[in-house]
Amino acid sequence: xxxYEHLKRMNLVNLGNVYHNLPAAKLVEHAIKRGEGVITDxxxxxxxxxxxxxxxxxxxxxxxxxxxxxxxxxxxVNKPISPETFERIYARLTAYLQKKDIYVFDGFIGADRxxxxxxxxxxxxxxxxxxxxxxxxxxxxxxxxxxxxxFTVISxxxxxxxxxxxxxxxxxxxxxxxxxxIIIIGGTHxxxxxxxxxxxxxxxxxxxxxxxxxxxxxNMGKDDDVALFFGLSGTGKTTLSADPERRLIGDDEHGxxxxxxxxxxxxxxxxxxxxxxxxxxxxxxxxxxxxxxxNVVVDENGIPDYSDNRYTENTRAAYPIEYIPNAVLDGVAxxxxxxxxxxxxxxxxxxxxxxxxxxxAMFHFISGYTSKLxxxxxxxxxxxxxxxxxxxxxxxxxxxxxxxxxxxxxITKHNVNVYLVNTGWxxxxxxxxxxxxxxxxxxxxxxxxxxxxEKVKYVEHPIFxxxxxxxxxxxPSEILNPINTxxxxxxxxxxxxxxxxxxxxNIKKFRDLSNEIIEAAPSVL
Numbered sequence: 001x002x003x004y005e006h007l008k009r010m011n012l013v014n015l016g017n018v019y020h021n022l023p024a025a026k027l028v029e030h031a032i033k034r035g036e037g038v039i040t041d042x043x044x045x046x047x048x049x050x051x052x053x054x055x056x057x058x059x060x061x062x063x064x065x066x067x068x069x070x071x072x073x074x075x076x077v078n079k080p081i082s083p084e085t086f087e088r089i090y091a092r093l094t095a096y097l098q099k100k101d102i103y104v105f106d107g108f109i110g111a112d113r114x115x116x117x118x119x120x121x122x123x124x125x126x127x128x129x130x131x132x133x134x135x136x137x138x139x140x141x142x143x144x145x146x147x148x149x150x151f152t153v154i155s156x157x158x159x160x161x162x163x164x165x166x167x168x169x170x171x172x173x174x175x176x177x178x179x180x181x182i183i184i185i186g187g188t189h190x191x192x193x194x195x196x197x198x199x200x201x202x203x204x205x206x207x208x209x210x211x212x213x214x215x216x217x218x219n220m221g222k223d224d225d226v227a228l229f230f231g232l233s234g235t236g237k238t239t240l241s242a243d244p245e246r247r248l249i250g251d252d253e254h255g256x257x258x259x260x261x262x263x264x265x266x267x268x269x270x271x272x273x274x275x276x277x278x279x280x281x282x283x284x285x286x287x288x289x290x291x292x293x294x295n296v297v298v299d300e301n302g303i304p305d306y307s308d309n310r311y312t313e314n315t316r317a318a319y320p321i322e323y324i325p326n327a328v329l330d331g332v333a334x335x336x337x338x339x340x341x342x343x344x345x346x347x348x349x350x351x352x353x354x355x356x357x358x359x360x361a362m363f364h365f366i367s368g369y370t371s372k373l374x375x376x377x378x379x380x381x382x383x384x385x386x387x388x389x390x391x392x393x394x395x396x397x398x399x400x401x402x403x404x405x406x407x408x409x410x411i412t413k414h415n416v417n418v419y420l421v422n423t424g425w426x427x428x429x430x431x432x433x434x435x436x437x438x439x440x441x442x443x444x445x446x447x448x449x450x451x452x453x454e455k456v457k458y459v460e461h462p463i464f465x466x467x468x469x470x471x472x473x474x475x476p477s478e479i480l481n482p483i484n485t486x487x488x489x490x491x492x493x494x495x496x497x498x499x500x501x502x503x504x505x506n507i508k509k510f511r512d513l514s515n516e517i518i519e520a521a522p523s524v525l
Contacts, residue, residue: 001148003104006120010152010182011094016101019126021144024133024290027103030126037127041302043289044317047127049189052172053295053312055196056188057394059172065179071204073399081167086175086184089166093184096159103129106147107136109198111331112262115211115255119198120149124156131191131292134320136198137266137331151181151201155194159186178204178397191294191318195269199253200395202264207398212256212406215392217241218249218263218333226261226333227449228254230391231342232370233314236423238270239438240342240445242282248327256335256410263331268324272296272317275306279438286323293317335414338449340421346371346385348425348433349496351482352475353444354466355458359520361418362408365390366400366517367506369499371424385499387506401512419448420466427485429495443474463496464522500524 003020007013019030028045031037037047062072064080072078103123110116119136123129132153139147160171172187174197183197203213216230217237226249229237238251250263251270270283272293277284287293287304294316297308306315321327341364343350356364368388387393389400396403411418423441427433447453458467459481471477478484486492500522507513507521 006149010154011091012097012102012122013094014098016099018102018104019129020104021106022103022126022129024130027126027130027133028289030103031130034126036125038298039302040287040293040298040304042287044287044291044293045127045130046293046296046298046304047189048311049191049294052188052190054190054314055192055394056170056172056174056190058169059187060174061168061176062397063175063177063179068178072397077393078397081175085167086177089161089173089175090182090184093154093156093159093186097124097156100124105129105133105136106144106149107132107138107266109136109202109264110255110262111137111264112255112257112259115206115209115257115262117150117202117205118147119151119153121194122152122154124158125189127292128155128157128191128194131318132194134290134292134318135195135265135267135269151183151198153183153185153194153197155185157186157189161187176200191292192269192316195265196395199264200397202253202255203392203395204397206255207402207406210258212403212410214254214256215252215390215395216254217251218254218261218336219243219246220249220328220333221246221449224334225338225449226336227338227340228261228336229340229342230365231423232368232372232388232391234271234372235342235344235370236441237342238268238283239280240340240423240442242268242270242280242324243442243446244282244325245446246449248282248321248324249333250321250331260332260334261336262333263321263328265321266331267318267320270317271314272306273309273313273315275317282324283317286319287317288319288323291317291319291323335410336416339411339416339418340445340448341365341391341418342421342423343370344424345369345422345499346424346430347495347499348427348429348486349482349492349499350420350422350424350464351461351466351468352422352426352436352440352479353448353453353472354420354461354464354468355453356418356420356466357520358408358411358418359516360466361411362404362517363507363520364420365407366404366510366513367503368393369503371430385502387502400510417448417454419453421445422482426479426482428487433485440475440479444472447472447475462523463493463500465520497524
């Protein structure tokens with residue numbers, strides 16, 4: 001099927017110019033001509049996404065069909081919308097796009113070709129088309145000759161929903177039709193909605209092929225040892241996996257099959273608030289021509305100020321994975337040796353690193369405790385303690401037990417070491433304590449991955465029951481036990497018990513958990 005036959009079948013007719021698979025340079029040229037952004041001193045394109053500088057989770061819907069109704073974990077995260085409502089919005093959207101120029105990118109999601117899905121992105125804006133071109137897997141010329149899209153994503157940021165008519169919560173909409181395999185997005189200029197929508201689709205499709213989809217970054221050592229980093233946005237997945245001493249597999253989304261892991265994407269989407277060449281050299285150097293910046297403050301000479309958060313804390317950089325030196329470009333690797341659960345603890349009471357038993361690993365995976373950081377979602381202006389099952393609940397359409405069961409089986413089968421890493425606060429809660437020093441966190445992560453933490457003595461935390469190392473190379477021993485960093489031990493215990501109670505209240509939502517997992521919960525006495 002040709003491009004124009006596909007567009008016609010999608011009722012995309014009477015269009016203006018159709019720009020198909022333009023190279024990055026041409027997309028940047030079009031974006032500049034249209035006034036969508038400016039070029040920085042390193043050649044990156046910087047755009048401003050307006051009032052929406054993060055995801056809009058309250059505006060995401062899944063079309064409810066009888067054939068998938070029982071497979072979706074409906075609720076506040078996965079909100080249903082009727083096929084009739086979807087069709088009504090879709091009809092107005094296609095009418096809106098008539099006479100307008102569109103930008104089309106054909107790409108893949110899923111580096112392991114046995115589980116790859118082809119995606120056609122149709123964008124109103126060239127800057128958004130540049131984003132998907134750099135973030136998703138770019139087909140070879142031969143693959144493009146026979147390209148047939150399995151999914152179609154249509155993004156029109158300047159087209160708004162009508163809440164009274166469309167039964168949406170605002171003018172923004174992100175609607176996934178998992179049966180017809182169409183995703184439509186409107187009302188928001190934030191690029192990340194396109195990426196996370198396809199991630200959500202893969203999280204629905206892959207478990208049906210016995211592949212575990214994971215919200216994690218991954219890297220590989222010189223001996224091909226693989227490490228996974230689970231965590232929500234802002235907890236350090238991208239930063240910690242971009243390690244000059246290891247090869248980056250991917251920074252956010254992966255699958256775990258019977259043969260090993262594979263990246264979903266062909267690029268990275270890094271937070272760049274307070275980015276510096278000294279602390280994050282690989283990400284810093286990746287922001288060059290072909291990269292896309294979102295909401296970074298840039299002066300009249302094109303010099304970015306990564307410390308300026310006037311637009312949002314959630315400033316972002318999107319770039320192809322080949323911009324990271326020594327990356328694993330085919331995106332495929334073996335089974336992991338180490339798993340790290342990253343949490344940004346706003347209470348400031350979790351140890352900076354602790355070792356988990358298999359049962360504790362399952363407990364913390366199901367709990368998914370972290371803090372939503374400022375800017376990652378609309379309305380979040382300071383850290384908020386939250387629980388996000390599987391460290392990615394906003395993107396998991398199926399029952400959490402589906403993903404948790406698969407992970408537990410793989411941890412056991414492949415004898416994986418699991419650690420909980422607090423990249424959040426130490427010495428007190430948010431507003432009192434300080435964010436964990438990145439250099440210390442890097443040292444602890446490296447010690448976990450290279451086996452140094454297998455050689456040290458541990459002490460069990462009296463409340464959280466996790467095993468806290470007594471020492472770690474290149475880390476002051478006094479910060480390893482978090483109570484030592486607080487001015488008042490009584491205050492520490494009070495906050496720690498409050499968090500323990502939150503863990504307990506959250507885990508009660510889940511049924512059919514084994515006694516071993518429940519007993520791995522923190523003590524609330």
